[in-house]
Amino acid sequence: MTKSTDEVVEQVLAGLRDSEVPVGMERRILEAVQDRAAVKSRWGAAQSWTRSWTWGIALAGTVAICVAGFMVRRMEPVSDASQVHVIPVKVLDALPTVSSQVAEKSPQLPPPSIVRVERKASTRKDRLISVTDAASLSAMRAASYPAPPAPLTQEEKLLLRIARKGDPQELALLNPVMRAARDAEEKAEVERFFTQPATGDHE
Amino acid sequence: MTSIEGCSLVLSSIESAGSEIDLTSLVETYSALLFRVAYSVLRGRAEAEDVVQDVFVRVIEHRLDLLTVRDMRVWLVRIAWNLAIDRRRRIRPEQIDARFAETLVARTVPADEAVADARRMKAVLSEIEKLPRGERHVLLLSAVEELDTAEMAKVLGRSESAVRALLFRARARLRKRLERGEGA
Numbered sequence: 458m459t460k461s462t463d464e465v466v467e468q469v470l471a472g473l474r475d476s477e478v479p480v481g482m483e484r485r486i487l488e489a490v491q492d493r494a495a496v497k498s499r500w501g502a503a504q505s506w507t508r509s510w511t512w513g514i515a516l517a518g519t520v521a522i523c524v525a526g527f528m529v530r531r532m533e534p535v536s537d538a539s540q541v542h543v544i545p546v547k548v549l550d551a552l553p554t555v556s557s558q559v560a561e562k563s564p565q566l567p568p569p570s571i572v573r574v575e576r577k578a579s580t581r582k583d584r585l586i587s588v589t590d591a592a593s594l595s596a597m598r599a600a601s602y603p604a605p606p607a608p609l610t611q612e613e614k615l616l617l618r619i620a621r622k623g624d625p626q627e628l629a630l631l632n633p634v635m636r637a638a639r640d641a642e643e644k645a646e647v648e649r650f651f652t653q654p655a656t657g658d659h660e
Numbered sequence: 661m662t663s664i665e666g667c668s669l670v671l672s673s674i675e676s677a678g679s680e681i682d683l684t685s686l687v688e689t690y691s692a693l694l695f696r697v698a699y700s701v702l703r704g705r706a707e708a709e710d711v712v713q714d715v716f717v718r719v720i721e722h723r724l725d726l727l728t729v730r731d732m733r734v735w736l737v738r739i740a741w742n743l744a745i746d747r748r749r750r751i752r753p754e755q756i757d758a759r760f761a762e763t764l765v766a767r768t769v770p771a772d773e774a775v776a777d778a779r780r781m782k783a784v785l786s787e788i789e790k791l792p793r794g795e796r797h798v799l800l801l802s803a804v805e806e807l808d809t810a811e812m813a814k815v816l817g818r819s820e821s822a823v824r825a826l827l828f829r830a831r832a833r834l835r836k837r838l839e840r841g842e843g844a
Contacts (some may be wrong), residue, residue, distance in 0.1 A: 462835055462838045462839055463783060463835065465780050465784050465838070466784055466831075466834060466835070466838070468764060469761075469764065469784045469785060469788075470799075470802075470803040471783050471803075472760070472763070472764040472781075473696075473699065473700040473703070473800070473803045474696065474700075474803050474804060474805050476662065476695070476696055476699045476705070476708075478691070478695050478696075479695075479705055479709055482691060482695065482709055483687050483688060483691050485709070485713075486687055486691060486709070486712055486716055487683065487684060487687055489713050490687075490713065490716045490717055490720060490726075490745045493717055493720070494717075494720045515810075543689065648729070651769045
């Protein structure tokens with residue numbers, strides 16, 4: 458029984474081992490593999506062509522988006538905040554002095570406070586103002602533009618306070634002739650005060 | 661043995677030609693061996709031929725890596741073996757084994773004996789399929805008889821001693837189960 462079982466097993470394994478190769482298998486395999494390789498190469502070429510086109514389209518799209526973004530940023534209006542901070546400073550610098558008297562009285566005036574709080578504007582906005590708003594800037598720099606009031610000096614403030622107070626004595630002191638007369642009178646009183654007792658003691 | 665000599669010739673031609681592949685020589689040298697390896701698993705001629713074709717398609721796909729392949733023969737057998745195992749899972753082995761068993765029966769024997777022989781051979785094939793996976797693979801690969809133990813070990817990714825032990829256990833287990841089935 459064991460021998461017959463081994464014989465059957467060996468017969469089956471021999472059947473697996475001794476299987477004949479189909480006639481023309483090599484030729485069929487070669488043709489099929491070469492056809493598949495050709496199709497794959499064509500498909501690979503088409504894929505590479507499509508891939509290159511895809512990359513080209515993507516690159517063109519990226520460039521278009523960059524150009525559009527640059528144009529939009531270039532065309533966008535300058536915000537009011539930048540004008541408020543930049544333009545008055547330039548106007549103050551460009552305009553003539555407010556009045557000759559005030560300017561003569563206060564030649565060492567500190568720079569206006571508005572200049573000190575000047576925000577460091579970006580160079581791009583300055584360039585935009587100088588280029589795109591040149592016309593409006595020149596119009597604002599014209600002489601007809603009402604000049605903003607300059608800050609008063611200490612002397613001017615004192616004069617205003619005296620004028621508002623209306624004290625006749627202080628007003629009279631503003632007259633140089635009367636002030637000189639009063640100074641002379643005070644000087645004479647001082648001299649008289651120091652000279653009279655001396656003569657009285659000797660007598 | 662002639663295939664091994666052909667292997668060295670093909671390898672030398674590949675090395676001399678750089679990345680060019682002498683596909684015709686490869687097919688002529690290895691197609692029969694690969695067919696038998698695939699047939700031992702699939703037991704169908706058309707299926708085995710498809711596997712051989714797929715093997716050479718893989719060769720075309722990996723033609724740039726062929727120079728790094730140390731043993732072309734083992735590499736191709738391993739590809740054919742894995743493709744056949746994968747294809748075996750998608751077919752119905754019962755019908756194929758029945759047809760294969762009928763082809764093994766001698767045509768000269770009477771009809772009743774032929775039916776009995778076919779039934780016993782189908783039982784053998786069925787018991788082979790019921791063996792543990794490692795034992796079944798070693799037994800089927802050894803049936804080809806063109807691979808030595810070292811090559812089988814490389815194809816299956818096992819040591820030579822493990823291959824020998826698995827083959828011994830497979831035969832013993834198969835004999836025991838067949839005797840028990842015939843006794844019942």
